[in-house]
Amino acid sequence: MSYLTKNYNRKKISFKYGKGSFLYSTNGKKYLDFVQGIAVNSLGHAHPKLINAINKQSRKLWHVSNAFQIPEGEILAKKLAKKTFADYVMFQNSGAEATEAAIKVARRFFYSIGKPKKNRILCIKNSFHGRTLAAIYASGSKKMTEGFGPKVTGFDHFDFGNHESLKKKITKNTAAIMVETIMGEGGIKVIPDWCLRELRKICNKKNILLILDEVQCGIGRSGDFFAFEKSKVKPDIVPIAKGIGGGFPIGAVLMNKKVASGMTAGTHGSTFGGNPLAMTVGNSVMDIISNKKFLKNVKSISEYFLTNLIKIQNEYPNIIKEIRGRGLLIGIQLKTDQAKFIKKLMENNLLTIRAAENVVRILPPLNVKKNEINQSLKIIKKVCSELN
Numbered sequence: 009m010s011y012l013t014k015n016y017n018r019k020k021i022s023f024k025y026g027k028g029s030f031l032y033s034t035n036g037k038k039y040l041d042f043v044q045g046i047a048v049n050s051l052g053h054a055h056p057k058l059i060n061a062i063n064k065q066s067r068k069l070w071h072v073s074n075a076f077q078i079p080e081g082e083i084l085a086k087k088l089a090k091k092t093f094a095d096y097v098m099f100q101n102s103g104a105e106a107t108e109a110a111i112k113v114a115r116r117f118f119y120s121i122g123k124p125k126k127n128r129i130l131c132i133k134n135s136f137h138g139r140t141l142a143a144i145y146a147s148g149s150k151k152m153t154e155g156f157g158p159k160v161t162g163f164d165h166f167d168f169g170n171h172e173s174l175k176k177k178i179t180k181n182t183a184a185i186m187v188e189t190i191m192g193e194g195g196i197k198v199i200p201d202w203c204l205r206e207l208r209k210i211c212n213k214k215n216i217l218l219i220l221d222e223v224q225c226g227i228g229r230s231g232d233f234f235a236f237e238k239s240k241v242k243p244d245i246v247p248i249a250k251g252i253g254g255g256f257p258i259g260a261v262l263m264n265k266k267v268a269s270g271m272t273a274g275t276h277g278s279t280f281g282g283n284p285l286a287m288t289v290g291n292s293v294m295d296i297i298s299n300k301k302f303l304k305n306v307k308s309i310s311e312y313f314l315t316n317l318i319k320i321q322n323e324y325p326n327i328i329k330e331i332r333g334r335g336l337l338i339g340i341q342l343k344t345d346q347a348k349f350i351k352k353l354m355e356n357n358l359l360t361i362r363a364a365e366n367v368v369r370i371l372p373p374l375n376v377k378k379n380e381i382n383q384s385l386k387i388i389k390k391v392c393s394e395l396n
């Protein structure tokens with residue numbers, strides 16, 4: 009028997025090791041891994057530079073308290089600030105911690121300027137911001153909150169794409185609007201650039217902070233370092249996590265100077281957040297991904313992948329309803345049974361993962377090779393033809 013709780017619906021497969029885009033199972037099979045720990049292993053498995061970084065640092069220093077200076081964290085924060093809108097960075101260990109800390113930053117800002125009642129956070133209904141108590145109530149999802157009451161109050165919700173519903177839900181007590189720039193778990197739904205610009209305008213007009221949750225779509229996943237960059241919108245607060253550690257758990261909240269002013273000494277903390285081992289790995293990931301050439305490559309391989317997926321869609325309109333996404337955050341919305349489709353892909357040695365709205369999520373490492381994309385296209389096409 010397993011002594012692990014049963015809160016996951018695990019596939020009956022385990023792995024011995026990974027290399028780049030591939031995973032090798034304990035029963036001797038080789039899989040093309042287009043899950044990558046759900047957009048976490050941004051550079052694939054066992055990247056030599058990351059191995060080297062963690063090896064070297066592991067012999068020097070793993071952990072010290074945030075009661076002391078941590079130079080490795082100073083360096084990563086500086087890199088993130090130089091590359092993005094941010095003036096300040098606060099390190100955490102996971103996505104949910106980062107989104108919760110983002111909420112704390114927003115509330116604390118209004119508190120610090122004498123508006124403690126301006127504390128409500130407006131989110132998209134059935135979005136995803138993590139599994140901690142406040143984060144599940146931020147999602148506005150019945151399924152995720154069921155049985156976990158009492159309700160954490162302070163969250164309001166509007167429907168994706170419904171601008172009237174958004175405007176109706178704003179009150180004078182709305183502190184922040186928090187949305188994912190590209191909804192991941194929600195089914196790879198991209199918020200269009202013009203909507204982001206409208207959101208920014210509304211926030212400016214009503215003195216509301218804009219939080220863009222880039223835990224999944226950030227750190228190069230969209231082909232830009234942040235998915236919102238293309239829109240030219242500047243958010244106030246951005247939680248990140250998944251991709252920045254390349255497989256090592258790191259979370260962070262990026263913010264501008266204005267809102268950072270509320271986070272005075274003692275207002276927030278984390279025992280593990282930003283320790284030297286984590287920061288060293290984060291620095292290595294950052295050096296590789298923030299390179300312009302690297303991101304250009306993500307864009308061009310994405311274009312190739314999407315073009316060919318649309319060709320398959322056109323060939324099998326009874327199977328595929330829509331190809332969604334940007335960069336290497338891709339969704340295939342199916343007309344057919346999702347679980348069966350994913351199982352068949354797996355039987356053909358391609359690993360993918362579900363998302364809402366009957367979408368199969370495809371998350372290759374950002375350094376995926378073209379022949380690996382071709383391999384996956386062949387498998388997807390084969391499964392489509394078998395189910396047709």
Ligand SMILES: *Cc1c(COP(=O)(O)O)cnc(C)c1O
Binds near residue numbers: 139222223249250
């Ligand atoms: C995964 C995810 C989170 C939660 O991250 P965890 O590390 O699982 O806590 C939050 N927001 C978004 C958009 C995510 O995709």
